[in-house]
Amino acid sequence: MFEFGWPWIFLLLPLPWLLRAVLPAADSGEAALKVSFLPDLESLVSRRARRQLPTWRQQAPLVLLWLLLVVAAARPQWVGEPLPLPASGRDLLVAVDVSGSMDYADMRWQGEEVSRLTLVKHLIGDFIQGRHGDRLGLILFGSQAYLQAPLTFDRQTVRTWLDEALIGIAGKNTAIGDAIGLAVKRLRQRPAESRVLVLVTDGANNGGEIDPLTAARLAAEAGVRIYTIGIGADPAQGGVLGMFGLTPGLDLDEPTLRAIAEHTGGEYFRARDAEELQAIEASLDRLEPVAQQPTQARPEHALYSWPLAAALLLSVLLAARTLWPQRPVWLTRRPFWSRRAP
Template identity: 75%
Template sequence: MFEFAWPWVFLLAPLPWLLRRLLPAADSGEAALNISFIAELQHLTGQHARARLPSWRQQLPFVLLWGLLLLATARPQWLGAPLPMPASGRDLLLAVDVSGSMDYADMRWEDQQVSRLSLVKQLLGDFIEGRQGDRVGLILFGSRAYLQSPLTFDRQTVRFWLDEAQQNIAGPQTAIGDAIGLAVKRLRQRPADSRVLVLVTDGANNSGELDPLLAARLAADEQIRIYTIGIGADPQEDGVLGMFGFNPSLDLDETSLRAIAEASGGEYFRARDSQELQRIEATLDRLEPVAQNPTLARPSLPLYPWPLSAALLLSLLLVARTLWPGLSQRLRAVANRYPRRPS
C-alpha cells in the first residue's frame, strides 16, 4: 500500500507565492533611470508600475522543482503486509558485579588461572548467545549501578558490552541494592510472568542507597524473579595461604543473596569453579519461557530517493541553462583570440 509518512508537508505548497506577495522586490543591482514625475504619468494613464513576472513557461521548471522537493519531503513509502515479530521469550536482565574484588584470580578456565570477571565474561557470554527469542539487557554495578545495555533482541551487542566491562569501572565497592532497584525500574514496564533478573556478585552490599532485601521485596511486588549467583573459590587447603586458613570468598554474603532470591521467588546458586557456573547456566536455561503478545510490524520501502533525484537533476539542468550563454561567449572569445592555423 502506498502512503505518505508526512502528508501535511503539502500544506507548504503555496509558500513561494506567499513569500513573493509579502516580501519586497529584490534589488537587481543594475542602474535604473529615476523620473521625478513618474507618479503623475501613472495617475494620468490610470496604470501603475508592476514588477514584470516571468511567463508561465519560464516558471514551470521552478514549480516542478518545488513540487518534487515537497514530494520527497512528504516521505512516500510502500508498506507491505503486517508480519509477526518473534516475542515469545523472557525479558532477562543480567546484573554483573564489576567491583575491585572481581579481579581476584581464584578461578580456573581451560587449565589456566583466571579472574572471576574473566570467567563470568566467558560463560555468561555463551549464556547470552543462547537466549534466542529473549530480550536481554546488561547492568554493571560497583559502588553504583549503571544500565550498560537496555533490553534488546540484539544479543551480540549485549555480549560485546559484557566483554568490554572492566573491574572498578563503576567503583570499587558493591551496591547490590541499587542494581536490583535499577532492574526493577527497567523491567516493571514489561509483561508480567516474563521478568527475570540474574545477579552475579562475589561480595556483600557495602555501598548504594537501597537495601538489598527491600529492593528484593519491590521486585517481588512487580513479579520479577531474581536468581542470585555467588562466585568465588573455596578456602585453599594447601600452600602458604592455606596454612593460615585464607578464604578468598570471605566477603561473599550468601545469607543475603539467598534471602534476596527467596523473597522474589527465584533461587540462589553458588559458583566455586567453572564447572559449577556452567551447571548454573544450564539450570537457568531450563526456565520455561512465557508467551508474550506477538507484535506486528509492516515492512516499508522508502520511495523518496526518486523524486529527490529528479529534483537534483532538474536543478542541475537549470543551472547549466543559466550558465551556458556566458560560457559559450567566453569559449567563442577564446577561439577568436587564438584562431586555428592553416595546416
C-alpha cells in the same frame, strides 16, 4: 503498499508563491535619477518587463524541482505485510558486579587464567546472545547501581555493553541491594509473570543504601524472580594466594544470596569455574517462557532517495543552462575521428 510517512509536508507546496506575494519587492520603488524623460523610460522598461516575464515553459523546471523536494521531505516509503516477531514475553535483567574484586584472576577459560569479570563476559554474554524472543537489559553495580542497557530485543547491543564493562566503573564496593532495587523499579511496569533478574556477584553487600533482604522482599511483592550466582574459586583453587586463604573478594555471602533467591521464587547457583558457570547458563535457559499477545511489525523501505536524486540532477541541469546559455564551442566542433584528411 506505498505511503508517505509525513503527508502534512504537502501543505508547504504553495509556500514559494505565498512568499512572493507577501514579501516586499527587492527595489524601494523610488527612482535613483530624476530626469525629464523618466516617464518615457518607465514605459519602455515596463513594456520590456512584460515581454520578459517568464513563461510557463521557463517556470516548469523550477516548479518540478520544488515538487520533487517536497515529495522527498514527505518520506515516501514502501510498507510491507505485517510480520510476526518472536517474543516469549519474558523481561530479563542481568545485574553484573563490577567491583574491584571481580578483577581477581582465579578462573580459567580455554586453558588460560582470566579474571572473574572476563569469564562472566564470555559465558553470560553467550547466555544473553541465546535469549531469542526475550527483552533483555543490563545493570552494572559496584558502590552504586546503574542501568547500562534498558529492556530491548537487541541482544547484540546488550552483549556489547557487557563486553565494554570495566572494573571499578561503578565503584569499588558491592551494592547488591541497590542493584535489586533498580531492577524492581525497571520491571514493575512489565507483566508480573515475566519479571526475571539474574544477579552475578563475588562478594557480600558492603555498599549502597538498601539492604539486600529488604530489596528481595520488595522484589517478591513486585513478582520479580531473582536468580543469584556467586562466582569465585575456592581458596584451595585460588592460586598461590588461595593456598594461604588470601583469595581477594571471596567474602561471598552465600546465605544472603540464597535467601534472596528463596524469597523471590528463584534459585541460587555457585560458580567456582567455567564448567559450573556453563551449567548454570544451561539451567537458566530452561526457564519457561510466558505467552503474551503476539507482536507484529511491518517492514518499511524508504524511497526518498529517488525524488531527491531527481531534484539534484534537475538542479545541476538548470545550473548548467544558466552558466552556458549557448552550446560551448567545443561541443560544436566535429570530433577528430570524423574529420577528413587534407
